[in-house]
Structures are given as structure tokens and as C-alpha cells.
Amino acid sequence: MSERLNLMSPAMLADPYPTYAELRRDAPVCQVDPGGFWAVTRHDDVIAVLKDTALFSSEGFRAATKPAWLGHNPFGDSMLVLDPPAHGRLRSLVNRAFTPAAMTRLEARVRAFAEDIAARLPLGQPVDWVESLAMPLPASVIGELLGLDPSLHARFKRWTDDLTSISPVTPDMTARMEEIRTTVREAEQYLTEVLASRRRAPADDMVTDLLRAQVDGQSLTDAELMSFLFLLLVGGLETTVHLLNHSALQLIAHPEVLDRLRADPALIPRFIDEVLRYEPPVRSVYRLVMADTEIGGVRLTKGAKVLAMIGSACRDEAHFPDAHRFDIDRGGVTHLPFGHGIHFCLGAPLARLEARLLFTALVPRVRRLSPAGPPEWRRALSMRGVTSLPLVAHPA
Template sequence: MPSGRPNLSLPEVRQNPYPLYAQLRREAPVCELEPAGWAISRYEDVAHVLKNPRVFSSEGLRFAVEPPWFGRSNPWTDSLVMKDPPHHARLRTLVSRAFGSSLVSRLEPSIRATCETITSRILERREVDFVQDFALPLPASVIGGLMGLDPSLQSRFKKWAEDIVALSVSRPEDTELLASARTTVEEMERYFNEVMDHRRREPGEDMVSDLLRARVDGEPLTNRELMGFLFFLLLAGLETTGNLLSTSTWILSREPELLARLRADRSLIPRFLEEVLRYEPPVQATLRLCTEDTTVGGVPLPKGAMMYVLLASALRDENHFPDAERFDLDRTEPENLAFGHGIHFCLGAQLARVEARLALETMLTRIGRLSLRAEQVEWLPGVTVRGLKALPLEVRS
């Protein structure tokens, strides 16, 4: 390791974190970070942490969206992803019903129709930013529709997501970034309060109305729990699917042989998406907090230690994935951690996979030419989430 502790939030690391991840796995698989926290980088250790919520608390995630210098509360900290048992089970039951396989099957026709509409739109324009013109509108339409949100606000949804994600790399001196994030949280709270007030007066067939009607042990959800759910549903629904779709398209724009292979055999699309999830996962890391003195990978960690559990590093662990740095469509290794593991496995994983599959099926059927209009792409700065800031493409039928 170079002198000093590694810093995951440096711009050069966020542009390409994988060389640092590989070095950590080789030389210091459990190590202290600058300015704070510990990195867990090997597959075996990451899986161990995720499987043991009693010792490794999800409360650690609060630091990513509500750092001490943020200066106000963030309702996302009241969502189920930051809860431990038994409170986690109480909240997860509500959402797991909503995201079951029946919902996904019911949504497939409308998702496919949305993909067709968006594809027609980008073919008319020919030169597009795929992130803004496809990867955002699709999940925004799906999750916005499920929640009954105003579709005219889709562009604002993306800014909200980017501001919250940027908190994971913020520092006390980042006054402009922090001010923008505080404004975003205030806007989201104001908007969701208006939505809930409207649904109380006029309930509908949407997730917000369902959550307002829900009872757990005979009691309704508190306003903080409701707000936490709405933050979580919107932001997670946008970021995971949007980043998976834009990254998948970026890879295809750079690999014409891979693109041709998928065109020739659409049944390979699910396998392709699984390899994208391994090779460039939308969720790069999660955070955990040690509830007691413990050890990980033979390294002692004190009670209260905050850990960056590097999912993206684990998914390129050469001891678990042969030739891990190569994108391999024929890879068969199981246990993809891209959507988490254990009690915090992503509830929207099936929906995200279906949205991405239907999008690629539509694009591969209707788009004949897909070429990148830039030598390099810029990645968003978050440590916990990885996605493209923009993807300039030329598309032709």
C-alpha cells in the first residue's frame, strides 16, 4: 500500500475504483480509510459481514446520507435499509408484498410499451444523452407510476437522487454540495407531504395509498416511517435501474462483438445483465457499524467501527471469480452480491432486472447502430452508488 490510508472518495478513484480495490484485496483486505472508517474488500469477508446483522448493524448506512456535517436530518435514515431486526422485519413485510412476482408480471406489458415509446423518441433525435433520454425516463416512469407521482417531475427526481448520493463523498468544507442536498431534502419532504395529504383525502391504487392504509400489529405507520419509505422507494427505484441500464448500454457501445452476439440470441440478455451486475454493479458499497468488538478477516475491529463493505470489490475477487477483471458473458459463478445478501437483499431486484431486460430487448430489435460519441465518460462521485453522469450516443435504426 502507498503511505497513508486509502481514500475512496478521491475523484480519480471514483472514475475507476477497481485498481484500488484489487490492491486492497492483495495487500490490506481489511484496512482503515481516510478520513474515517474501514474497508472490507474480499468476497468471503463481505459475505460474512452481510450475513451477520446482529454484529454488523445497518445503522452504519446513516453516515452515507446523513453525515455529521450535513446539518439536518434526512428521512432516508428512517427507511428499512437502515433498520436492524426486529424493526427491519416489521417494515420489510409491507414492501415485500408490493414488490412480489405478481406485480412484476402485471407491469411487463406497460414497461415494454414505455420502452418502445422511449426508443422511438431517441431514434428520432439520433444524437442523445442516453442517461437523460432513456436510462432516467424508464425507471422514473415505472416507480413514479407505482407511487402515483406527477410524471412532469421526472427530471427533478434525477437531481434529487444525485444530490443524496453525493452526500457519501461530501466533506465539511463542501458548502455548495451540502446546501444543494439540504434544499433537495426540503423539496422532497414538502412534495411527499403534499402527496400524502392528497392520498388521505382521495385514496388511489398506488403504493402511497397502500402505505397509508397499512397496519403493522394493528398500528399505522408513523409519519417518519412513511416519509422514509417514500424517499427509499423513489431514490432506490431510480438509481439502481437507471445505472444498470446506462452501464449496460455503455458496455455494448464499446463491444461490437458482444452487441452482435446479443442481437443474434436475445435469450442471452439475462446472463449479460448478471455479468454487468458483477462487473460494474450499480451499488458499489454498503456501510455497516460494529455493535461489539469483533474480527473480520483476522483483523480486530472495535465496537462502533464503521465499515465500507465493498460489494464491487468482492465481485471482482479473483479467489471467487476466475479471471475476474474480464467481462465474460459465459460466466457461471453463482452468488452475485450486487443486490446485497441476507435480510437486506434488494426488494426491487426482480423489477430492476425486468426493466433492464425489456429495455435491451427493445433496443436490440429496433436500433441498428449504437456508437459512443465521446472518448471518455464521466462517472458520478458517490462511493456507495456508481453510475454514469452522461452517456452521449449516436443511434440509428
């Protein structure tokens, strides 16, 4: 491949997988556009990058989420961008909000949301799956976690869309820059009020838990709390929306899988794990090279920007036999869609829970999903998913 590959080209957004396969074979570490990142595409190299926090720093996220034109952005200061030891301190403070006991407490609420949303899905007529189903569940759950007003769900979506569209902004896109700056201000203002109200009146929610959390006598600072709330909004919402969208796309492509899930709902978790492997919602994560090094036979110099391509790693034939086949019987779950090492996703059990309960509620009602128009692919470097998905859900 002589010309630099553009990860945001329409073809790469619609179906990057054949190109990922070529890269793994011929150029497993190569420079790509936009941004001149070094894309690392083989499974074992991606794991090596994510494991070695001294050589491959998460500061890479800061550069991608806090460019000079944006300046202030709490998301770009969150634990996602920190390395040890600062990362460990924050992680142990927020960990307790995600324990198995906390998830069990949440389960009944998530089930109630899932059943309500599934029951309201119009059957036998074209709907946008994103609007009707994939967005409302994670928005309700994040709203519940943070104790936010449900009437703001539409606004969350705009906030997270904007906060995950920072790196593709080019110097000529001044109007877009202003929109994103406005979003940061608006989200911060809203979340500041949420923090103040929980301080005045503690509630049974995650914000209150976070305000109370202490490790070695230390609590989270206001700036750390704000960054974490931004991270939850971005990390917890769009990722899960994409998981639910990819699930629908796979059920459209494999109607026989929907039949099997209806006959045996115990297969739903396996289905979800295979959707995560086949179409990881987080297709790449950013890292910054801290010292000259070599990976995949390529020398990278200090300061090089790396994209660890989870989307490619999950289709690596060297690791997953017949990797391009969607197969819920494959066995052996990979957790790589949720990252690897110290930044492994805190919300993985919650995301799996949401998807499992949603499909448990939906599968008995729906015989088949069929497309009602082309999906629209999201323009983002780190995420892979659709922004609209017209389909018909045929009643069982």
C-alpha cells in the first residue's frame, strides 16, 4: 500500500474489514490519515500496546480530545488519559460504583427500562432502530446512574456525538469548532448543577457514591468528578448504542440467529459476545509513544501517535479461526472489545447487562428484522457504528 490509507473514507466507514485484513498481512503497523496516526492492526501487537503503559501512554487521548482550538474539555482530563500512578488512584475511587453488588442493585431498573422500551417498539412498520431502541436504553441507564433528568436524553446524544467527533475536525471547520465548544460548556454547566444538588441532598445514585468515595482519606476533587461524569456520558452511552445497533444489523443479516435466540434465550449472552467481537463499537484507542521502540517490526519514535486497532484485532485470523464468519457457537469469549490491561472498561458488565435484558425482552415479540433503508455510518476515528438504522420489526 503506497498511498496513506484514510480511515474516514466512505469505504472504510462502511466496511473497513477487508482493508484491516490487508494491513495485518502486509503492513501491520502503518501510518494512516487523518492525523498521521500509526495504526497497529494485529491482535498480539494491539495487546502488547495496551499492556505497556510506560511505552504507550494514554496521554494519546488527551491530544485527541483536547486540541488547542478547544482548550478546556473535562473529558480530555479523565482517567482514560492517565497513566500509573495517577490512574490507579482515580480507578480505585470510582471502582466501587461498578462492583458486582452495584450491578445487581441496578439490574431491576435496567430490566424495567428494557421491557418498557421493547414493548413500545412499533412492529410491522419502518422505524429508526437507533431512535426507538438503541438510544433510549443506554440513555435511561446513564440518566439513572447519574440521576439525570430523562427529558435531557436528546441532549445527551448531541453531547456525546460532539465529544467523540473532536479529532476529525480540521482547521477550516470553524462552525463545527464553535458547536463543540458550546457543547462542552453546556454539559459542564448542567453537570455542575447535578453535583451541587447531590451535595445539598444526597441521593441513592452514583453521583452521591462518587461524592462520598474516599481512598486513604482522599476524595475526588471537583475537577476529577467533572471529568469522570464526562467520561461516563461518552464512555457509557455511545458505545452501548453501537452495540445494540450492531446487534440489530447482525440479526438482519442472520435471521436464523433470531430464530435460535427465540427458541433458547440462554443463547443471548453468546450472541452479544459475538457481536462485540465481530463489530467492536470502539474500533481504536489512542496511545502516545514515550520512547523510541519497535512494534510489529516497525520502528516508532518518541512522540509518535498510535491507534491500537481493536476492530482489526478482533478479526485477526491468527487468533480467531474463520474470523470473518459471524458465529455465535464459536466459544471462548474475547474481552478485547472492552480493552485490555489497566484501562479495561469499567462498564463492561453494565453494557452486557443492558444488551442481554433488552434482547430478552425483545426476542419473544419479534420474528424477523428486515432493512427499510440504508444505514448511515458514523464519521469517527475511535467508534464504529451507525447513526440511523431504518428497519421493520415483524411481529412474532
